[in-house]
Amino acid sequence: MVETLSIAVIGAPGVGKTSIIRQFIYSDFSETYTPTQTRYVYRPSVILNGVMYDLKILDVPPISSFPSSPSQEWLDMRCRGVRSANAYILVYDICCVESFEYVKMIRQQIVDNRYVGSSSEVPILVVGSKRDLQRHRFTQRRAVSVLVKKTWKCGYVECSAKYNWHVLLLFKELLGIAVARGLRPNHTSIRLQGALQRNRCNVM
Numbered sequence: 001m002v003e004t005l006s007i008a009v010i011g012a013p014g015v016g017k018t019s020i021i022r023q024f025i026y027s028d029f030s031e032t033y034t035p036t037q038t039r040y041v042y043r044p045s046v047i048l049n050g051v052m053y054d055l056k057i058l059d060v061p062p063i064s065s066f067p068s069s070p071s072q073e074w075l076d077m078r079c080r081g082v083r084s085a086n087a088y089i090l091v092y093d094i095c096c097v098e099s100f101e102y103v104k105m106i107r108q109q110i111v112d113n114r115y116v117g118s119s120s121e122v123p124i125l126v127v128g129s130k131r132d133l134q135r136h137r138f139t140q141r142r143a144v145s146v147l148v149k150k151t152w153k154c155g156y157v158e159c160s161a162k163y164n165w166h167v168l169l170l171f172k173e174l175l176g177i178a179v180a181r182g183l184r185p186n187h188t189s190i191r192l193q194g195a196l197q198r199n200r201c202n203v204m
Contacts, residue, residue, distance in 0.1 A: 003051065008082045025042055039058060087125070094130055
């Protein structure tokens, strides 16, 4: 039986979330910036410890707030499937403090709307994108990492979609969090063998 995991990828305009997704699935990067106008769904598959998982990755356009109710999610096409996602990747640009403030807001809204009455926390991974531009970062990596890991209790990874640096790692990290929180509790170690495209399998 194939497990299915829905992942919503959320971030402010221009942070590079689509580039991260496309690098992960297609090993592709474009220098041309194309704003995400509508929700787009990617459906790659990954293998962990010999078990295949179908991923439903939601590339979510910039939203003013996390949908606070099923009706709000249904009325706004950009938010379809966001409330019911199994996990979240919140992307910010390490050179843009405003994009981090956006992630901070969305994370708190996820906590307020998803954790109430829930017996388990929804996995959240915060991702600092554009690591190749780290000379221009707005603050030290350690400061953000400590806040995210110690205070927010979320995972944290920095990556560069341009150079395909830590892109695979961030999905591996998120799946690790999901497994640890009950997606497949009998798996103690994780070996991600790559995204599978139609008629092709990329093996690490």
